[in-house]
Amino acid sequence: MKKMSGLSHLFMTFFLHNFSAFMVIPAITDVTMSALCPGKDECSLAIYLSGIQQVIIGLGTLVIMPLIGNLSDIYGRKDMLMIPMSLTIIPLVILAYSRAKNFFYAYYVLKTLTAMVCEGSVHCLALAYVADNIPENRRASAFGILAGIGSCAFVCGNLSTRFISTASTFQVSALIAVIAALYMRVFLPESIIDNGISTRRNSKDEAEVSLLDKDSKKNLQIFKTLPSLDDSISLLRSSMTFLQAAIVAFFSTFADLGVYASLMYYLKARFHFSKDQFADLMVISGVAGIISQLVVMPVLAAAVGEQKLLSIGLLFSCANMFLYSIAWSSWVPYAAAMFSILIVFAQPCLRSIASKQVGPSEQGKAQGCISGICSFASVISPFAFSPLTALFLSETAPFHFPGFSILCAAFVAMIAFVQSIMMRAAPPISNSKINNSNCVEP
Template sequence: MENLSGGGLGHLFMAIFLHNFATFMVIPAITDVTMSALCPGRDECSIAIYLTGFQQAIVGLGTLVMMPLVGNLSDKCGRKALLTVPMILTIIPLGILGYSRNRTFFYIYFVAKTLTAMICEGSVHCLALAYVADNVAEERRASTFGVLSGIGSSAFVCGTLFTRFLSTSSTFQVATSVAVVSAMYLRIFLPDSNIDKKLSAPLLSDEKPKIADSDESSRAQILQPAKTLPSLHDLISLLKTSATFSQAAIVAFFSNLADVGLHASMMYYLKARFHFNKDQFADLMVISGVAGTISQLLLMPLLAPALGEEKLLSIGLFFSCAHMFLYGVAWSFWVPYAAAMFSIFYVFATPCMRSIVSKQVGPSEQGKAQGCISGICSFANVISPIAFSPLTALFLSEKAPFNFPGFSLICVGFAAMIAFIQSVMIRAVPPVSSQRVSSHCTHMEP
């Protein structure tokens, strides 16, 4: 991919890698820390499960409100300024557990993590997508989104492997240090986006695109009242104005509903069905992460221009359905490992969906659009554990209505199938900015 580092993308990728490395490397250790603080010496702890579920629901509700706000603020204040906030806030909970992991400090961490995650959860990725959209031409945007997702996958693999060689206390201390470095790197090296608002009129306004001189543009910006929080009417208008945007929003909801349901249920299912332990879970995550990284960094830049985002989105969601169904009907311990290899294809879905969304709005609304989609995904994050976790617990217990331990994963697969069916209905259409420029030129012809 040519000009990959242009417009500060190289610095963005490095900052995102460091941030994701810090956040992902603590995932294998946080369960042991929680159990040790709440139920020392025990292998099962109901309060830990309920507390984690409560935190996930609260964070989902918070991000549902915050994501559109953060995205819209980035359109007004710049991507770099808004990226700095979640990167700095991420340091706080990591630093608390890096200092101590006893019960008192765990509860302090729990409160700090819940509050900061309302802003941090998903916002870094959302703002990074908007930054890429500012600096990459529309025909190369899908492959660049794939590279950005590949950077996240590689950070996941590196962080997971790195954790295996550290003690629990060192894990949180190193994660805190890396999070500090990522925030400093962002502030020092990343140039802010140059959003050219003269290319097209905003999607949510009725104004016509026009070429204005700098003085007129400056006076217009001064006279225009600052609007930071998009209203419900704005978000509904955003969904209604473009049929493609609405279809992508439905895809985002059901695919995220399925993904969160899978991750919330899969480990409990594999432990009960095949007696998996933490090392086997780590092996699965590494296989999936490596396959996804290779696919996003090497395959997607080649396939996206050739097939288009719409076809690649459907391919990704098809394999997402297939790997969920395969988990649900797994008949031997090696089947989950084979299903994990499907990540070569299903990782296409998210970057393609985000690229489709970015092409439906003007340059001044990239943050708002990505924030709207992230808010919809956050809503799915709230619903998914409520829907699928009790179902998993029921069919893994002796009170199951019939003997089918993977039934909840089959239900998760049906949610992914809805997303796949909706994705097939998305047709390639000219980007909104192109439509407006064409319409304007036609209007100006004598």
């Protein structure tokens, strides 16, 4: 019961954090364009600045993400969650105060610096927390439920943006980010597994001695446990399935971030979309994701397996990008957003496959490694897609194809799809005896 209560508090923490983050997404494009290119629907400076920011954030998270994952295996998920959830608040407060040009640049700098630590950290640590408490045969469904909670936050955040002003959007977002951090600190119980053995003991004295011994080991061995390139390479070599999952993660993230960096500017230039249309589009995508992750995925995961669901999600991701790239009318993006009902299978299944290839005491390390690879993809992606997007949305494009960069992203996603088909199941590495003693059925 205690672990189930911990998961419910984790889900609430995850919801509040993502609700705050997703609120600002539809509004940030208009804020950026208004600060940099007022009165225009196309702005190469905004596209390039977004790309530069993505590269810097990617370089930071490439180093920080594996570090946070490793440290969470030592110090616990809760203590490490406090870092990104607190830092997230700072840039939101700036735009909550003002969206003027000088304040936007201050936001841009601080958002870049804080996101080097925050970007993806909460998701990574939440996955490790779930893996601590859920047995392997239920993990794909549990990861899907976590993703569904994120989709609920996505929908609620975008719906709220649809009905409040831009100024209020950032003010409410900052307030909810504060509430999320406080809620996590007060209510979320710790979930630490040290070498697969729970810190709880039958005797109070044994528990105290165990905790003292563990604290001394943490202080003595902290520098020895910091991740290195050799550690990541060793982890990738430990399992062919884990290596294939890492390759899929790289190419799917490379494509997704290419679309993310391009899509809003593309839709604004092509169909004059604004904050409200972006919010509508994201709500459709989010509702489809909620239905899929909370209702459809748990059934299909047990029936067809997570590897097939991974391939299905990636296939429809390719189709989604292709449809966006050739959109001939303003209703087409809304139709493409409905593909999310199948696209959302990919990430939970990928994370579940990776989690089963390491022991119970290495979940943070494994999720941090995958997140680090995704960060590496986020570093490279802007170099390819930002110039393409700016070029084909400008008047100097070599040929008329505004969605060309999104089409290129679709071909990259196809590589991830092909790799997922080649992936072969491997037996879980986690010890079932340890797993059964530390996990409960949801």
